[in-house]
Amino acid sequence: MDKKQQTPAPGKTFWRLIKYVYHVSPASLIISFISVIIAAGSTVIGSLFIEQVIDRYITPMLKEKTANFAPLAHAILLMAGVYAIGLVASYLYTLLMMLLSQRVQRQIRNEMFTHMQRLPIAFFDQNEYGDIMSRYTNDIDTLMQMISQALPMFGNSMFTVVFVFFGMLYLSWQLTIVAVIVVALSIGIVKYLTKKSGYFFDLQQKKVGEVNGFNEEMLNGLKVIKVFSHEKYAEADFDRYNEELREASGNANTFATILFPIMGNVGNLLYVLIALIGGAAVLAGSLPLTVGAVASFMQLSKAFIMPIAQISQQLNSIVLAIAGAHRIFAVLDEKVEVDDGQVTIAEKPGVKNAWQWQVPENGGTKAVPVKGHITFDHVNFGYVPGKQILYDISLDAKPGMKVALVGETGAGKTTISSMINRFYEINSGTISYDGIDISDIQKDSLRQSVAIVLQDTHMFTGTIMDNIRFGRPDASDDDVYQAARLARADEFIHELDDGYETVIDGSGSDLSQGQLQLLSIARAMIADRPVMILDEATSSIDTRTERLVQSGMDNLLAGRTSFVIAHRLSTIVNSDLILVLDHGHIIEAGNHDQLLAKKGYYYELYTGKKEIQ
Numbered sequence: 001m002d003k004k005q006q007t008p009a010p011g012k013t014f015w016r017l018i019k020y021v022y023h024v025s026p027a028s029l030i031i032s033f034i035s036v037i038i039a040a041g042s043t044v045i046g047s048l049f050i051e052q053v054i055d056r057y058i059t060p061m062l063k064e065k066t067a068n069f070a071p072l073a074h075a076i077l078l079m080a081g082v083y084a085i086g087l088v089a090s091y092l093y094t095l096l097m098m099l100l101s102q103r104v105q106r107q108i109r110n111e112m113f114t115h116m117q118r119l120p121i122a123f124f125d126q127n128e129y130g131d132i133m134s135r136y137t138n139d140i141d142t143l144m145q146m147i148s149q150a151l152p153m154f155g156n157s158m159f160t161v162v163f164v165f166f167g168m169l170y171l172s173w174q175l176t177i178v179a180v181i182v183v184a185l186s187i188g189i190v191k192y193l194t195k196k197s198g199y200f201f202d203l204q205q206k207k208v209g210e211v212n213g214f215n216e217e218m219l220n221g222l223k224v225i226k227v228f229s230h231e232k233y234a235e236a237d238f239d240r241y242n243e244e245l246r247e248a249s250g251n252a253n254t255f256a257t258i259l260f261p262i263m264g265n266v267g268n269l270l271y272v273l274i275a276l277i278g279g280a281a282v283l284a285g286s287l288p289l290t291v292g293a294v295a296s297f298m299q300l301s302k303a304f305i306m307p308i309a310q311i312s313q314q315l316n317s318i319v320l321a322i323a324g325a326h327r328i329f330a331v332l333d334e335k336v337e338v339d340d341g342q343v344t345i346a347e348k349p350g351v352k353n354a355w356q357w358q359v360p361e362n363g364g365t366k367a368v369p370v371k372g373h374i375t376f377d378h379v380n381f382g383y384v385p386g387k388q389i390l391y392d393i394s395l396d397a398k399p400g401m402k403v404a405l406v407g408e409t410g411a412g413k414t415t416i417s418s419m420i421n422r423f424y425e426i427n428s429g430t431i432s433y434d435g436i437d438i439s440d441i442q443k444d445s446l447r448q449s450v451a452i453v454l455q456d457t458h459m460f461t462g463t464i465m466d467n468i469r470f471g472r473p474d475a476s477d478d479d480v481y482q483a484a485r486l487a488r489a490d491e492f493i494h495e496l497d498d499g500y501e502t503v504i505d506g507s508g509s510d511l512s513q514g515q516l517q518l519l520s521i522a523r524a525m526i527a528d529r530p531v532m533i534l535d536e537a538t539s540s541i542d543t544r545t546e547r548l549v550q551s552g553m554d555n556l557l558a559g560r561t562s563f564v565i566a567h568r569l570s571t572i573v574n575s576d577l578i579l580v581l582d583h584g585h586i587i588e589a590g591n592h593d594q595l596l597a598k599k600g601y602y603y604e605l606y607t608g609k610k611e612i613q
């Protein structure tokens with residue numbers, strides 16, 4: 001992600017988040033806000049009532065011989081009513097914010113997922129999988145925790161502190177000064193403890209990441225660990241990470257939990273102090289205070305200290321969540337793939353699987369048949385600025401031609417194939433498809449006209465039938481069987497207990513690498529596109545099966561333009577054009593016989609004088 005985006009502007013991110021939450025449900029946020037104020041207000045009003053109850057009812061009653069309890073009961077009922085309203089308001093905002101946080105969570109997940117699908121492949125080259133995943137999980141979790149808990153608690157504490165302050169001021173400014181001095185002194189303790197716990201909470205997050213990362217790596221590499229008997233070392237390393245995590249969590253929680261008992265005692269101290277000073281003042285008559293006002297003030301002073309501790313603690317969660325929100329917004333702000341192509345692809349009316357380009361012309365569109373003629377004209381490319389990978393590549397793959405790309409590892413074969421469907425944007429030169437510059441073709445349409453079989457045979461959780469049908473969702477069952485037969489996958493599928501209905505998991509771990517390759521060939525076959533790219537499509541298939549697949553593949557490739565990358569030269573000898581690549585340059589081009597006659601690089605490769613590394 002953009003380096004500039006990594007320095008968060010907390011205030012900006014906070015307001016952006018609030019706006020986001022507001023848009024999800026304005027009513028929930030507004031009602032919660034009002035409820036927070038009512039809940040905070042009821043605490044203060046309830047405490048102030050004590051003054052009334054004592055001074056207006058209890059004290060006069062003590063002086064009367066026959067006491068009438070009715071007005072007192074009425075006042076107490078009123079006080080209970082105020083507290084009850086506060087209780088309902090608390091319940092309301094807690095519930096609303098919890099529900100709101102879940103709706104926000106659903107929306108963010110949806111938006112992130114949809115956005116991620118539209119990001120260019122280059123984004124995934126530059127960002128680690130684990131990092132992207134942690135935005136989906138950890139960051140969304142901290143955000144939800146903030147919306148459902150920290151934010152309403154923070155708001156409630158803030159309003160409580162302000163209301164209590166004015167309540168105290170109303171009762172006695174002199175006692176308010178005493179309370180403020182005690183609070184000012186205790187803020188030092190709060191700051192110290194929250195800083196310490198904040199530091200250790202950050203550390204704890206980091207350590208959780210390390211433990212998870214280590215775990216993931218070890219699980220992925222479990223076989224290698226066993227092969228080299230490295231279990232003991234792995235365990236020792238894991239122990240170390242785990243212990244560091246325990247230590248950080250222990251420290252974070254020690255400082256966090258000690259805060260409340262300390263502040264509780266500061267609250268008690270203030271309570272006693274107010275009782276002493278207030279009581280003495282009433283007795284001496286030195287301050288214009290009543291017994292009721294002192295009692296009320298004592299109650300308020302208790303409600304003054306705790307919110308201050310809470311504010312500083314919730315502030316920690318809010319800061320953490322803002323950092324998370326920033327990382328989430330950074331993904332959402334990533335620019336999606338640029339697609340200003342106007343040319344689209346469509347099936348020829350009434351003819352199945354006959355495709356044509358719809359080229360805009362004079363306000364309407366002109367239909368051009370899709371033939372599969374691909375040309376590269378002086379193409380230069382690098383994945384990152386300053387590091388060129390392809391140099392001045394020119395090629396002409398006429399419709400129906402089989403073009404082979406040969407060269408050492410890292411020569412740029414896959415890179416050339418990734419240019420055809422615009423996984424990346426070239427730096428200069430032109431690539432055209434049926435005479436149309438591919439940058440004028442809508443990406444979706446372009447990709448619909450190119451099928452790729454990669455060495456990475458990723459499957460999705462589902463049945464074998466679904467996975468083959470992935471290539472063309474409207475394919476019939478018979479189309480699937482036909483494609484599987486052509487790809488020679490049919491045989492092994494029948495040997496599985498549930499045949500085509502066998503459920504495979506996303507990692508494809510229940511099938512062999514070769515079987516997965518057969519499935520991915522079947523998936524590409526069913527897609528039935530005019531241009532095919534086969535990138536080491538048969539590298540894990542044994543040579544006998546490969547020969548069988550080859551015959552099916554030749555049927556499939558007949559009449560289509562194909563680009564074949566293969567280390568086994570036997571697969572490509574019958575190509576119409578073989579391009580030999582070296583460090584991003586085409587150094588030889590021709591068919592098998594021409595290249596052999598040349599006695600150059602290809603000749604050396606073929607005769608085994610030189611090996612593809």
Ligand SMILES: Nc1ncnc2c1ncn2[C@@H]1O[C@H](COP(=O)(O)OP(=O)(O)OP(=O)(O)O)[C@@H](O)[C@H]1O
Pocket residue numbers: 125383384389407408409410411412413414415416
């Ligand atoms: N996503 C990427 N980001 C940056 N550099 C990359 C990326 N993919 C490949 N490269 C680099 O581009 C060069 C060409 O890689 P490419 O995968 O095209 O080679 P190849 O000829 O297909 O190799 P192989 O036979 O091993 O598949 C290599 O130096 C590689 O490190």
